[in-house]
Amino acid sequence: MLRRKSAEDRKTEIVTAVLDLADRVGPDRMTARKVAETVGLSQPGIFRHFARKSALWLAVADQIGVRLSQGWAEAIAANDRPEARVKALILSQLGQIEATPALPSILFSRELNMDNPDLREAFGSLLAAFHGHLAAALGEAQAQGSVRNDVSPGDAAVFLTSLVQGLAIRWSLGARKGSLTEEGARLVDVQMALMAPDLPTERKRT
């Protein structure tokens, strides 16, 4: 009558359901009951796989971490020029947010900020890693002269990570109309142009 799945399959199924619910009803309204309904189990069935809710969240963070890191690795591997790497990193991040819209709200969930220090640390490390990748690429770009040297790579990375977060907020509050990645691509280009050394076309002929 009832198909039983392997624990491994169920776990990933549950994690997916959590991300879906975290988006649809909010991270702190994601209850065991709702997860159970979406995967077709009884409510206590969830706790068969994750003894506590916090463990469930950590599994979610783990999966997100894997996905983000993969995206970064691809962005880095696929681009020789460091400026192209910077842009690819940001587009990858925006793409992940678009595909997993719960991401920003998890970052501000009560679960992360108040109840689950491990979850908080997991996301903190992810953000730091992203910042690190960006700063590294920006440093290289600067070394080879494609970025002005009156801005530190760290500061430039702050501008760009902030841009990602700011865009995500605008996109979220604005009912998610339009493409996040398209708008992001345009604005990254503008910001990179601001950080580019003086171009001949822009240089005033004195």
Next chain:
Amino acid sequence: MLRRKSAEDRKTEIVTAVLDLADRVGPDRMTARKVAETVGLSQPGIFRHFARKSALWLAVADQIGVRLSQGWAEAIAANDRPEARVKALILSQLGQIEATPALPSILFSRELNMDNPDLREAFGSLLAAFHGHLAAALGEAQAQGSVRNDVSPGDAAVFLTSLVQGLAIRWSLGARKGSLTEEGARLVDVQMALMAPDLPTERKRT
């Protein structure tokens, strides 16, 4: 025996307590019970003043709106030069966040995003107003030649509001070490320098 306060006084007292609690325990953990304890009332006493929790939140949004708008007005009035106005606007905003650290988390609270559309709209308007003030000042700055004209005022405003939000996130996740306004002042200067027209000192002599 028990001092009774006027409803008006109590209301502002309650709103203040909410902001305090929203910071200390998180917006979605701010319960009527805790509010009652901090103002020294019984739990149902809260509902004497605010029939529903959502009404309480709207009162909070109202007070925040007043405070933010005042800050913007002062920043605009106190600065003749539009670039100075831009910086003052941002520092005002960062100051408000530092003084009311619950602000960013309210922006991502379940209450705002899921339960209370009016609250969501109230904050949406505030963000739009801030963006508008910034864009206006940037447009003026551009008109008088103190901002490059290869970036639109709207895009520039997005960069700067994003910077505010990005800094707030970093500050929040980083356990709020250091001064948000100081770091913000430094980075605004850097970004404004990026957006400044070519300076003689930076212009390469061809």
Next chain:
DNA sequence: TTAGTTAGCAAGTGAACACTAACTAAATTG
């Protein structure tokens, strides 16, 4: 002084939550 208003209370209600206990039946393994 007295009548009306209103800020407060104690007690309770029903719903939702995370999680437990005790059991069952499907899958796996010897």
Next chain:
DNA sequence: CAATTTAGTTAGTGTTCACTTGCTAACTAA
């Protein structure tokens, strides 16, 4: 094919929540 393991169940516990009911006592105005 039996023995064991394990993914699932139903039923329930204690807690917390927003909010209600019905009352009292403190202010206020005639």
